[in-house]
Amino acid sequence: MINLFSGELYKLQKSKSIYICCITMIAFVLLLYGAFATAEKIQQGELENGSYGFEVDAEANHGGNSVWEEVSMLEVVQTMFVGIGGIISAIFISIFVFGEYANGAVKNVTGKGYSRWKIFSIKYIATILAALLMLIIMIVAVLIAEILFVGTGRFNSELFSNLVSYASMQLLLATAFGGIVIVINQFCRNLGAGIAISVCLIMFSTIITAGLDIALRYFELDIKASDYWIVDLINNCPLNEIDSAYATRAIISSIIWIIVTFIIGNVHFQKTDIK
Numbered sequence: 313m314i315n316l317f318s319g320e321l322y323k324l325q326k327s328k329s330i331y332i333c334c335i336t337m338i339a340f341v342l343l344l345y346g347a348f349a350t351a352e353k354i355q356q357g358e359l360e361n362g363s364y365g366f367e368v369d370a371e372a373n374h375g376g377n378s379v380w381e382e383v384s385m386l387e388v389v390q391t392m393f394v395g396i397g398g399i400i401s402a403i404f405i406s407i408f409v410f411g412e413y414a415n416g417a418v419k420n421v422t423g424k425g426y427s428r429w430k431i432f433s434i435k436y437i438a439t440i441l442a443a444l445l446m447l448i449i450m451i452v453a454v455l456i457a458e459i460l461f462v463g464t465g466r467f468n469s470e471l472f473s474n475l476v477s478y479a480s481m482q483l484l485l486a487t488a489f490g491g492i493v494i495v496i497n498q499f500c501r502n503l504g505a506g507i508a509i510s511v512c513l514i515m516f517s518t519i520i521t522a523g524l525d526i527a528l529r530y531f532e533l534d535i536k537a538s539d540y541w542i543v544d545l546i547n548n549c550p551l552n553e554i555d556s557a558y559a560t561r562a563i564i565s566s567i568i569w570i571i572v573t574f575i576i577g578n579v580h581f582q583k584t585d586i587k
Contacts, residue, residue, distance in 0.1 A: 320438035333404040341453040345461045352379040393482045401443045402510040409497040432581040440490045488566040489542045491573030540565045
């Protein structure tokens, strides 16, 4: 097991995709803060309205507040988690899982006599850890960008307490969603299809759960599909003071999805032909 895990870590270190995805994640954080900084300068009259393609509506600015007063660091973290951060991590997982089959790495490992459940388990864990590392780097990038663009004036114990709670919950949910993406790509074994399905889940699956909620309400069932679907839970995670009802649903749903995807992926890996 240790040799298998060491091998996976070595492949991750040599993988260009993880570095490219991390750089892309950081770049989006900087672009987001750059956009806010540009809007702030336009609002303060330092730049002409429309500069660099940014239009600032003066009437939309409540009470003449600064742009930085309207947008908190936690909201930036939220934007990244529910948007580009999830998409980039899903793309990385798709690339890494597909690459294992495309370059013959899976065939080589199975040919060395290791049991398939050990091989899949190690690959599952290593891939999830790599995706989580990317999201942690994203959070660190937001903290650094906050210092560079705004300073440390908004930092306080309440902010960091809310950040730790929010990020911890989102990382747990990301673990569950990462398992779903792994299984999808293992079944597809096609990079384009794997990425497309994973991104579509992020962008459009909430529409399906909303429809299911309507159907369940029509039949007078006191349950909502959106309360237990990982993408909905990611999108609806409270920024401040996560309530016990949400936390319970999120933790239970994440554990269930992690177990289900791990079992399905393992069973499929046991039975599938590896070429």
